[in-house]
Amino acid sequence: MVAGNIPSREEVYQALVERHGENLQRKLSRVSVAVCGLGGLGSNIAVLLVRAGVWNIHIIDFDKVDISNINRQQYFIEQIGQYKTNALYENLLKIMPYADIKRTCVKLSENNIPAVLENADIICEAFDNAESKAELVNCVLEKMPEKYLVSSSGMAGFGDTNLIKTKQITEKFYMCGDGESDIADGMGLVSTRVAVCAGHQAHKVIQIINGSVEND
Protein backbone atom coordinates (compact mmCIF):
# COMPACT_ATOMS: atom_id res chain seq x y z
CA MET A 1 0.00 0.00 0.00
CA VAL A 2 1.38 3.40 -0.99
CA ALA A 3 1.20 5.99 1.77
CA GLY A 4 -1.75 8.35 1.28
CA ASN A 5 -3.69 5.96 -0.95
CA ILE A 6 -6.98 4.85 0.54
CA PRO A 7 -7.62 1.14 -0.04
CA SER A 8 -10.82 0.15 -1.78
CA ARG A 9 -13.90 -1.01 0.08
CA GLU A 10 -13.21 -4.56 -1.07
CA GLU A 11 -9.61 -4.49 0.22
CA VAL A 12 -10.68 -3.18 3.62
CA TYR A 13 -13.52 -5.65 3.83
CA GLN A 14 -11.23 -8.57 2.93
CA ALA A 15 -8.77 -7.53 5.66
CA LEU A 16 -11.64 -7.75 8.16
CA VAL A 17 -12.77 -11.10 6.72
CA GLU A 18 -9.26 -12.44 7.31
CA ARG A 19 -9.62 -11.58 10.99
CA HIS A 20 -13.23 -12.55 11.57
CA GLY A 21 -14.13 -15.04 8.88
CA GLU A 22 -16.74 -14.47 6.17
CA ASN A 23 -19.87 -15.17 8.23
CA LEU A 24 -19.04 -13.04 11.25
CA GLN A 25 -17.81 -10.12 9.16
CA ARG A 26 -20.97 -10.17 7.04
CA LYS A 27 -23.01 -9.89 10.25
CA LEU A 28 -20.75 -7.26 11.82
CA SER A 29 -21.05 -5.04 8.79
CA ARG A 30 -24.83 -5.37 8.54
CA VAL A 31 -26.21 -5.40 12.09
CA SER A 32 -27.54 -1.99 13.02
CA VAL A 33 -26.22 -0.58 16.30
CA ALA A 34 -27.59 2.62 17.84
CA VAL A 35 -25.35 4.57 20.21
CA CYS A 36 -27.42 6.87 22.44
CA GLY A 37 -25.29 9.66 23.89
CA LEU A 38 -21.91 10.56 22.37
CA GLY A 39 -19.87 11.46 25.44
CA GLY A 40 -17.08 9.48 27.09
CA LEU A 41 -18.96 6.23 26.68
CA GLY A 42 -20.73 6.69 23.36
CA SER A 43 -17.90 8.30 21.36
CA ASN A 44 -15.55 5.52 22.48
CA ILE A 45 -18.13 2.78 21.81
CA ALA A 46 -18.71 4.07 18.27
CA VAL A 47 -14.97 4.29 17.50
CA LEU A 48 -14.33 0.79 18.88
CA LEU A 49 -17.23 -0.67 16.91
CA VAL A 50 -16.38 0.94 13.59
CA ARG A 51 -12.77 -0.25 13.91
CA ALA A 52 -13.99 -3.77 14.70
CA GLY A 53 -15.93 -3.86 11.44
CA VAL A 54 -19.38 -2.78 12.63
CA TRP A 55 -20.35 -0.64 9.65
CA ASN A 56 -23.95 0.26 10.36
CA ILE A 57 -23.99 2.69 13.28
CA HIS A 58 -26.61 5.25 14.28
CA ILE A 59 -25.17 8.00 16.49
CA ILE A 60 -27.54 10.13 18.58
CA ASP A 61 -26.91 13.19 20.77
CA PHE A 62 -28.23 16.75 21.14
CA ASP A 63 -25.10 18.37 22.59
CA LYS A 64 -22.06 20.20 21.25
CA VAL A 65 -18.39 19.35 21.86
CA ASP A 66 -17.12 21.26 24.90
CA ILE A 67 -13.59 21.92 26.14
CA SER A 68 -14.37 19.73 29.18
CA ASN A 69 -15.01 16.74 26.87
CA ILE A 70 -11.53 16.54 25.39
CA ASN A 71 -10.11 14.65 28.40
CA ARG A 72 -12.02 11.49 27.53
CA GLN A 73 -14.16 11.82 24.42
CA GLN A 74 -13.18 11.00 20.83
CA TYR A 75 -13.14 14.55 19.44
CA PHE A 76 -10.38 16.82 18.23
CA ILE A 77 -9.68 20.18 19.77
CA GLU A 78 -10.74 22.05 16.63
CA GLN A 79 -14.16 20.37 16.87
CA ILE A 80 -15.10 22.26 20.05
CA GLY A 81 -18.43 23.98 19.43
CA GLN A 82 -19.60 21.51 16.76
CA TYR A 83 -22.57 19.23 17.30
CA LYS A 84 -21.27 15.90 18.55
CA THR A 85 -23.28 14.07 15.89
CA ASN A 86 -21.50 16.01 13.13
CA ALA A 87 -18.04 15.83 14.70
CA LEU A 88 -18.21 12.09 15.43
CA TYR A 89 -19.72 11.41 12.01
CA GLU A 90 -16.66 13.01 10.47
CA ASN A 91 -14.24 11.13 12.77
CA LEU A 92 -15.86 7.73 12.21
CA LEU A 93 -15.77 8.17 8.44
CA LYS A 94 -12.14 9.21 8.67
CA ILE A 95 -11.43 5.88 10.39
CA MET A 96 -13.68 3.91 8.03
CA PRO A 97 -14.96 5.72 4.94
CA TYR A 98 -17.04 2.69 3.91
CA ALA A 99 -19.12 2.59 7.08
CA ASP A 100 -22.78 3.58 6.92
CA ILE A 101 -23.11 6.15 9.70
CA LYS A 102 -26.51 7.68 10.44
CA ARG A 103 -26.67 10.70 12.74
CA THR A 104 -29.61 12.18 14.62
CA CYS A 105 -29.20 15.39 16.57
CA VAL A 106 -32.01 15.11 19.11
CA LYS A 107 -32.59 14.78 22.85
CA LEU A 108 -34.05 11.33 23.36
CA SER A 109 -37.08 11.03 25.62
CA GLU A 110 -39.94 8.61 26.09
CA ASN A 111 -41.85 10.38 23.30
CA ASN A 112 -39.32 9.91 20.52
CA ILE A 113 -37.28 6.84 21.59
CA PRO A 114 -39.43 4.24 19.77
CA ALA A 115 -39.38 6.21 16.49
CA VAL A 116 -35.68 7.13 16.56
CA LEU A 117 -34.49 3.65 17.56
CA GLU A 118 -36.94 1.71 15.42
CA ASN A 119 -34.35 0.30 12.99
CA ALA A 120 -31.67 -0.64 15.53
CA ASP A 121 -30.93 -4.29 16.25
CA ILE A 122 -28.78 -3.45 19.27
CA ILE A 123 -29.10 -0.30 21.40
CA CYS A 124 -26.25 1.09 23.52
CA GLU A 125 -27.31 3.41 26.33
CA ALA A 126 -24.38 5.79 26.81
CA PHE A 127 -25.86 8.81 28.58
CA ASP A 128 -24.26 10.53 31.55
CA ASN A 129 -27.36 11.61 33.48
CA ALA A 130 -28.73 8.89 35.79
CA GLU A 131 -32.39 9.74 35.20
CA SER A 132 -31.94 9.86 31.42
CA LYS A 133 -30.25 6.44 31.58
CA ALA A 134 -33.19 5.01 33.54
CA GLU A 135 -35.72 6.63 31.20
CA LEU A 136 -34.13 5.14 28.07
CA VAL A 137 -33.69 1.68 29.59
CA ASN A 138 -37.26 1.53 30.94
CA CYS A 139 -38.67 2.76 27.65
CA VAL A 140 -36.75 0.23 25.53
CA LEU A 141 -37.53 -2.67 27.88
CA GLU A 142 -41.23 -1.78 27.99
CA LYS A 143 -41.91 -0.73 24.40
CA MET A 144 -39.21 -2.45 22.35
CA PRO A 145 -38.59 -5.80 24.08
CA GLU A 146 -37.30 -7.34 20.84
CA LYS A 147 -34.16 -5.14 20.91
CA TYR A 148 -30.86 -6.01 22.52
CA LEU A 149 -29.94 -3.35 25.07
CA VAL A 150 -26.45 -2.72 26.48
CA SER A 151 -26.49 -0.11 29.23
CA SER A 152 -24.05 1.14 31.84
CA SER A 153 -23.93 2.51 35.36
CA GLY A 154 -20.93 3.41 37.52
CA MET A 155 -17.61 4.32 35.92
CA ALA A 156 -16.66 7.64 37.60
CA GLY A 157 -13.52 8.27 39.61
CA PHE A 158 -10.09 6.71 40.03
CA GLY A 159 -11.21 3.35 41.44
CA ASP A 160 -9.93 -0.02 40.28
CA THR A 161 -10.91 -0.82 36.70
CA ASN A 162 -11.36 -4.47 37.70
CA LEU A 163 -14.55 -3.43 39.51
CA ILE A 164 -16.17 -2.75 36.14
CA LYS A 165 -18.14 -5.79 35.02
CA THR A 166 -20.68 -6.81 32.38
CA LYS A 167 -23.78 -8.39 33.87
CA GLN A 168 -26.63 -10.06 32.01
CA ILE A 169 -29.92 -8.93 33.57
CA THR A 170 -32.40 -10.64 31.22
CA GLU A 171 -32.09 -12.44 27.89
CA LYS A 172 -31.44 -9.27 25.86
CA PHE A 173 -30.47 -6.73 28.51
CA TYR A 174 -26.92 -6.22 29.77
CA MET A 175 -25.44 -3.75 32.28
CA CYS A 176 -21.80 -2.67 32.34
CA GLY A 177 -20.00 -0.70 35.06
CA ASP A 178 -19.31 -1.01 38.77
CA GLY A 179 -22.91 -0.06 39.60
CA GLU A 180 -21.86 2.43 42.28
CA SER A 181 -19.33 5.15 41.32
CA ASP A 182 -21.52 8.22 40.89
CA ILE A 183 -20.37 11.47 39.34
CA ALA A 184 -22.68 13.15 41.89
CA ASP A 185 -20.34 12.04 44.69
CA GLY A 186 -17.74 14.50 43.44
CA MET A 187 -15.65 11.99 41.51
CA GLY A 188 -14.55 13.19 38.11
CA LEU A 189 -14.64 11.11 34.97
CA VAL A 190 -11.24 9.76 33.95
CA SER A 191 -10.58 8.78 30.35
CA THR A 192 -9.13 5.38 31.25
CA ARG A 193 -11.97 4.19 33.47
CA VAL A 194 -14.70 5.50 31.15
CA ALA A 195 -12.94 3.81 28.21
CA VAL A 196 -12.86 0.49 30.10
CA CYS A 197 -16.62 0.70 30.57
CA ALA A 198 -17.10 1.71 26.91
CA GLY A 199 -14.93 -1.28 25.99
CA HIS A 200 -17.23 -3.55 28.02
CA GLN A 201 -20.27 -2.20 26.20
CA ALA A 202 -18.72 -2.38 22.73
CA HIS A 203 -17.41 -5.89 23.40
CA LYS A 204 -20.84 -7.08 24.52
CA VAL A 205 -22.26 -5.74 21.23
CA ILE A 206 -19.67 -7.77 19.31
CA GLN A 207 -20.38 -10.87 21.43
CA ILE A 208 -24.10 -10.53 20.72
CA ILE A 209 -23.40 -10.32 16.98
CA ASN A 210 -20.96 -13.25 17.15
CA GLY A 211 -23.55 -15.27 19.11
CA SER A 212 -26.15 -14.62 16.46
CA VAL A 213 -23.75 -16.05 13.85
CA GLU A 214 -23.15 -19.19 15.92
CA ASN A 215 -26.91 -19.68 16.31
CA ASP A 216 -27.60 -19.41 12.57
Next chain:
Amino acid sequence: MVKINGEKIHADGKNILEILADMDYSEKRVAVELNKQIVPKSKYSDTTLKDGDSVEIVKFVGGG
Protein backbone atom coordinates in the same frame (compact mmCIF):
# COMPACT_ATOMS: atom_id res chain seq x y z
CA MET B 1 -39.66 -14.70 51.16
CA VAL B 2 -38.81 -12.61 48.13
CA LYS B 3 -35.44 -12.62 46.40
CA ILE B 4 -34.23 -9.06 45.77
CA ASN B 5 -30.95 -8.69 43.86
CA GLY B 6 -30.11 -12.25 44.90
CA GLU B 7 -30.81 -11.76 48.59
CA LYS B 8 -33.78 -13.35 50.38
CA ILE B 9 -35.84 -10.69 52.16
CA HIS B 10 -39.19 -10.61 54.00
CA ALA B 11 -41.02 -8.41 51.53
CA ASP B 12 -44.15 -10.47 50.83
CA GLY B 13 -47.21 -8.23 50.48
CA LYS B 14 -45.24 -5.06 49.77
CA ASN B 15 -45.46 -3.28 46.46
CA ILE B 16 -42.50 -2.15 44.34
CA LEU B 17 -42.73 1.49 45.46
CA GLU B 18 -42.56 0.43 49.11
CA ILE B 19 -39.57 -1.79 48.45
CA LEU B 20 -37.72 1.01 46.64
CA ALA B 21 -38.38 3.38 49.55
CA ASP B 22 -37.36 0.74 52.15
CA MET B 23 -34.10 0.08 50.33
CA ASP B 24 -33.36 3.77 49.67
CA TYR B 25 -33.58 3.67 45.89
CA SER B 26 -34.70 6.70 43.88
CA GLU B 27 -37.70 5.69 41.77
CA LYS B 28 -36.44 7.79 38.84
CA ARG B 29 -33.05 6.07 38.76
CA VAL B 30 -33.98 2.42 38.57
CA ALA B 31 -35.31 -0.26 36.29
CA VAL B 32 -37.14 -3.11 38.03
CA GLU B 33 -37.50 -6.66 36.77
CA LEU B 34 -39.92 -9.04 38.42
CA ASN B 35 -39.36 -12.69 37.52
CA LYS B 36 -37.32 -11.55 34.48
CA GLN B 37 -40.08 -9.22 33.21
CA ILE B 38 -39.75 -5.44 33.24
CA VAL B 39 -42.22 -3.73 35.58
CA PRO B 40 -43.53 -0.52 33.95
CA LYS B 41 -43.10 2.49 36.25
CA SER B 42 -46.86 3.08 36.13
CA LYS B 43 -47.38 -0.35 37.74
CA TYR B 44 -44.97 0.01 40.67
CA SER B 45 -47.69 0.77 43.22
CA ASP B 46 -50.00 -1.99 41.92
CA THR B 47 -47.36 -4.69 41.79
CA THR B 48 -47.46 -6.60 45.06
CA LEU B 49 -44.74 -9.13 45.79
CA LYS B 50 -45.52 -12.65 46.86
CA ASP B 51 -43.58 -15.59 48.24
CA GLY B 52 -41.07 -16.95 45.71
CA ASP B 53 -40.88 -13.81 43.59
CA SER B 54 -37.49 -12.75 42.28
CA VAL B 55 -36.83 -9.04 41.87
CA GLU B 56 -33.85 -7.41 40.18
CA ILE B 57 -33.42 -3.69 40.87
CA VAL B 58 -31.01 -2.06 38.41
CA LYS B 59 -29.68 1.22 39.78
CA PHE B 60 -28.39 4.02 37.57
CA VAL B 61 -25.75 6.47 38.76
CA GLY B 62 -24.41 9.49 36.85
CA GLY B 63 -21.38 9.58 34.60
CA GLY B 64 -20.57 8.70 31.04
